[in-house]
Amino acid sequence: GLLFCGRPAPGGHDVLHGLAVSLCRGGSDSAKLLGFVGGVDGFFGEHCVEITPELAAAHKRTGGFDLLGRSKDSFAKEEPLKKKAIEVCNNLGLSGLVLVGGTRTATDAVELAEFFAANNCATAVVTVPAGIEGSLLNPFVEVPVGFDSAAKTICQLVGNTATDGASARKYYYFLRLMDGGSTGLNNTSHMSVEVGLACRPNVCLVGEDIARRDMTLKRVINYVADVICKRAEKKMDYGVIVCPEGLLASIPETRVLLSELEKLRFDGELSLDKLLPLMSTFSRSLFEELPSYIQAQLLKERGSNKGIQLTPIETERLLADWVGAELERRKQAGAYTGKFSPVCQFIGYQARGSVPSNFDSNYGFALGCVAAALGTSGFNGYMATASGLRNDPSKWRFAGAPITALMATNPDPSKGPFVPPKNVDETSSAWKAWKKIRVECEVDDMYENPGPIQIVGSAAEKVTQSLEERARSWGETGNYLDTLDSLHTKMQHIQEALRPGCVSRLARTAKNTLSTIEEIINMMKDEGERL
Numbered sequence: 001g002l003l004f005c006g007r008p009a010p011g012g013h014d015v016l017h018g019l020a021v022s023l024c025r026g027g028s029d030s031a032k033l034l035g036f037v038g039g040v041d042g043f044f045g046e047h048c049v050e051i052t053p054e055l056a057a058a059h060k061r062t063g064g065f066d067l068l069g070r071s072k073d074s075f076a077k078e079e080p081l082k083k084k085a086i087e088v089c090n091n092l093g094l095s096g097l098v099l100v101g102g103t104r105t106a107t108d109a110v111e112l113a114e115f116f117a118a119n120n121c122a123t124a125v126v127t128v129p130a131g132i133e134g135s136l137l138n139p140f141v142e143v144p145v146g147f148d149s150a151a152k153t154i155c156q157l158v159g160n161t162a163t164d165g166a167s168a169r170k171y172y173y174f175l176r177l178m179d180g181g182s183t184g185l186n187n188t189s190h191m192s193v194e195v196g197l198a199c200r201p202n203v204c205l206v207g208e209d210i211a212r213r214d215m216t217l218k219r220v221i222n223y224v225a226d227v228i229c230k231r232a233e234k235k236m237d238y239g240v241i242v243c244p245e246g247l248l249a250s251i252p253e254t255r256v257l258l259s260e261l262e263k264l265r266f267d268g269e270l271s272l273d274k275l276l277p278l279m280s281t282f283s284r285s286l287f288e289e290l291p292s293y294i295q296a297q298l299l300k301e302r303g304s305n306k307g308i309q310l311t312p313i314e315t316e317r318l319l320a321d322w323v324g325a326e327l328e329r330r331k332q333a334g335a336y337t338g339k340f341s342p343v344c345q346f347i348g349y350q351a352r353g354s355v356p357s358n359f360d361s362n363y364g365f366a367l368g369c370v371a372a373a374l375g376t377s378g379f380n381g382y383m384a385t386a387s388g389l390r391n392d393p394s395k396w397r398f399a400g401a402p403i404t405a406l407m408a409t410n411p412d413p414s415k416g417p418f419v420p421p422k423n424v425d426e427t428s429s430a431w432k433a434w435k436k437i438r439v440e441c442e443v444d445d446m447y448e449n450p451g452p453i454q455i456v457g458s459a460a461e462k463v464t465q466s467l468e469e470r471a472r473s474w475g476e477t478g479n480y481l482d483t484l485d486s487l488h489t490k491m492q493h494i495q496e497a498l499r500p501g502c503v504s505r506l507a508r509t510a511k512n513t514l515s516t517i518e519e520i521i522n523m524m525k526d527e528g529e530r531l
Contacts, residue, residue, distance in 0.1 A: 001094045002051070003036040003043050004070040005108070006101025009130040009146025010153075010356035011364030013059040013067060015100055018368020020056035023376070031376075034092060039071035044081070046088055061361050063149070064353035075099065075108040082115045089116075089123040096124045096375020102131035102144065106383060106419040110403045113381030124380040126371045127403065130364075132352055133179055134190035134466070135421035139480045140385040140401040143467050145367060148359045150351035151191060151464050152453045154178075155198040157347050159449030162199060162240045166445055169238045171343045172228065175201075176316035178348020179244035185258055187246025187310065189424050190466060196434040197465040200446040201240035203227050204438065206431070207250035208424040217251050217322075224319065225326045227442045232338025234443065243319060245348070246310045257283045261298060262308055275299065294318055316344045357453045358460050362393045374400045388479035390463055390471035397481045430469040 002019060004012060016035065023031040033051040036042040049068075059067045089097060097112075099105050106127050113125040129136045132150035134143060154177060161173050179191035189207040196204035203224055210220065224241060231239055248254040260283045264275070272295065276284055287295060297313045320342035330336035356364065363386065370384035382400040389396060407417040424431055440446060454460040463471075474483065498510055 001034040001036060001043075001048065001089070001092065001096070002068075002098040002100065004039055004065040004068055004100050005075055005105040006070075006131050008063070008065045008070065008352040009132050009144070010063045010149035010352075010354050011145040011360035012065050012100055012130060013056070013062050014356060014361045014364030015098075015128050015130070015145065015368040015371070016051060016067065017053075017056040017060040018365035018370075019098065019372045020051050020053045020368075021365075022369040022372035024053045034094070035068045038069050040075050041071040042069070043088060044084055046091065048092070060365070061356055063355050066353075075105065075112065077108065077111070079115075082112060083119075085112060086116060086119055086121045086123075089121060094123045095378075096126055096372075098126050098128060098371045098375060100128045100130050100145075102129070102133070102136050103419045103421045106136065106403055106406065109383075110381055110407065110419070111416075113403070117380055122378075124375050124378050124382075126374045126379065126400075127383045128364075128367045128371050129383060129385070132191070132348075133188060133421075134194075135188040135423075136419070137190075137422035138406045140383070140387070140399065140406065142387065142389045142470065142479075143464070145360055145364045146352075146356075147190070148363075148464050148467070149354050149357045149453060150178075151194045151198075151466070152357055152450065153351040153354040154191060154347050155195055155450045156452050157350065158195050158199045158201065158240065158242065159447070159451070161345070162201060162447040163449050165238045165240055166447060169236070170339070171341050172237075172239050172241060172320070174241045174243070174316040174320045174342055174344045176243055176245050176247075176314070176344075176346045178311065178346075178351065179246065185246075185249045185255065185262070185307065186421050187244065187249050188421050189244040189246075189250075190422075192242060192244045193424055193430050193434055194464050194466045195242055196438065196441075197430065197469075198448065198450050199240075199242075200437065200441050200448050201242045202231070202442055203239070203241040204434065204441075205241075205243040205247060206424055206434075207244050207246055209426070209431075210247070211250040211252075211255075212426060214252055216253060220247075220251060221319070221322045221326050224323050225330065228323070228327060228338065228340065229330065229336050230443050232336060236445070237339045237341075240447070241316075241319065243315060245313075245315065245346075247315045247319075248313065249310060253282075253286055257286050258298075258308055272299070291318065291321060311348070314344070314346070316346065320344050355453060358455060359389075359463055363389065366393065366396065366398065370398045370400065387481040390468060391479075392461075397479065399481060428470065429472060430466045433465070433469055 002016060020033045023033050034048040035051045037047045037049060099109050109125050109127045116123055116125060129141045130145040132146045134147035136144045158175060165171055165173055177191050179189055187207060192204055192206050249258055260279055264278055300309060300312055324340055324342060327336050327340050366386060367384040374382045374384060379400050381403050383403050385399050385401045387397045406419050408420045410416060410418050
C-alpha cells in the first residue's frame with residue numbers, strides 16, 4: 001500500500017509508477033499495489049484503489065499528488081491510531097506500507113514500524129524521501145524527490161521577475177519562497193540558497209545565516225535598506241529581494257514570540273483579547289508593534305503538527321512596509337534620494353504541482369522500485385535511498401537505510417528522537433558559493449534567468465547547483481556508499497596485513513598511525529553530534 005503523507009512534490013506519481021512496475025515485474029500474479037485516496041484519512045477509512053502499471057503510467061511525469069490526494073501530515077502518533085493502523089494493514093493483507101513525505105513522515109514511520117514489530121504485525125513500513133523544501137538531507141539522502149523540479153520552477157519565476165524588473169527599472173520585488181516553513185520553527189532555507197546561486201538576486205536572505213549572526217528584525221530591515229540606498233546612488237531604483245517563508249523563525253525576537261504562541265495550545269483561531277493576557281511583556285510589546293495583518297495571520301488555525309503555520313504569514317509584505325518606512329526616515333534626513341515602489345509576491349504553490357524534471361522523474365521511479373523491494377522483503381523501518389545522483393542514472397547506487405540511523409535527539413526533552421531537517425551549513429560549498437558573490441549582486445545587475453524545466457537537450461539532465469556543489473566534496477564520480485565500500489576494503493586489507501606474525505616495525509607504525517586517525521575521528525564525531 002502507498003499513501004502520500006507530506007506536502008505535494010513533483011515526482012510523487014513517478015514513485016507510484018516505480019512501485020507498480022516493480023511489483024508487476026516480480027512475477028507474482030497476486031501482487032497488488034493499493035493507493036490510499038485522501039492520504040492518512042483515506043488510510044484509516046480503508047479507502048483505497050488498485051494501482052495497475054497502466055494506471056500509474058498514465059500519471060507518470062505529472063506534478064502534484066492529485067491521483068490519490070493527501071490530508072494531514074502527522075500519521076498515527078497516538079496508540080489507538082497505531083492499533084487501528086495494524087487493523088487496516090491486516091484487513092487488506094499488506095506486506096508493505098510505503099509513506100511518501102519529509103522529515104515528519106520519516107519520524108512517524110519509525111514509531112509506526114517499532115509498534116508494528118512489537119505487536120507482531122507482518123507489514124513492513126517503508127518511506128520515500130520527498131519534499132520541495134529539500135531539508136531531508138543526510139549521508140544517505142542527497143536530495144529528496146521534488147526539490148530539483150520545484151527549485152527549477154521557482155528559479156524560472158524569480159528569473160522572469162528579475163528580467164521584468166531590469167526592463168521596467170522602477171519596482172523592487174519582494175519575493176517570499178516556500179522554503180521549509182511546513183517544518184515549524186525548525187525551518188530551512190535550501191531553496192533560497194539555490195535561487196541565489198541560479199538567479200543572483202540583489203538580496204537573498206538565508207534564515208540560518210540570520211540566526212547564526214543573531215540579526216534582529218531592525219538589522220535585517222537596515223541591511224535591505226542599505227542595499228537599496230547603494231543602488232539609488234547608481235540611479236538604480238529597482239531590484240529583487242528574496243526571503244524564505246520561515247524568516248521570522250530565524251530572527252531572535254520574533255522566534256521568541258513564535259515559540260510563546262506555539263506553547264498556547266488551542267483549537268481553531270485564537271481571539272486577540274484572549275491572547276494578550278497570556279503573553280510575556282516582551283512578546284506582547286513586539287506583537288502589538290506588528291501590523292494588524294501579521295497579527296491576524298499569526299492567530300490562524302494551527303497546522304497538523306499543532307505548530308504555527310508560517311506559510312500564510314506575509315513576511316515579504318512586512319519587509320516591504322518596514323523597509324519603506326526606514327527609507328522614508330532616511331529621505332527626511334537627506335540620506336536617501338531614490339524612489340521606492342515595492343511589489344510583493346509569494347512563490348511556492350506553483351512549484352509543488354509543476355511537471356517533474358527528468359531528474360525527479362527518474363529519481364522517483366527508481367526509489368519506487370527500491371521501496372517495492374524493501375516492502376516485499378520485510379525490511380521494516382527502512383528508507384529508500386540512492387547515492388551518486390549527480391551522475392547519469394545508470395551509475396546511481398541504491399540502498400535501504402534504517403531510518404533510526406538518520407535520527408537525532410530532540411532538543412525538546414518532552415519529545416522523543418526525530419529525523420531532523422538539515423539546516424544550511426555555513427561550511428557547505430553551496431553556501432560558500434553564494435556568499436562569494438552576494439556582495440557583488442547587491443549593487444550590480446547580475447541577474448540570471450535559467451528558464452523553464454527542460455525535457456530534451458543539453459540542459460535537460462542538469463541537476464540543481466546545490467546538489468552539484470554538495471557532490472563535489474566526494475570527487476568527480478564518488479558518493480557516500482562508494483566511499484564506505486572503499487573504507488571497508490582498506491580496513492580489511494589492514495587487518496590482513498597485521499595478522500599475528502607480522503614484523504614488529506609494521507605493527508608499531510600501524511598502531512601509531514591508527515591512534516592518530518582514531519583521535520581525529522573522535523573529534524569529528526563529537527563535532528558532528530553537537531551540530
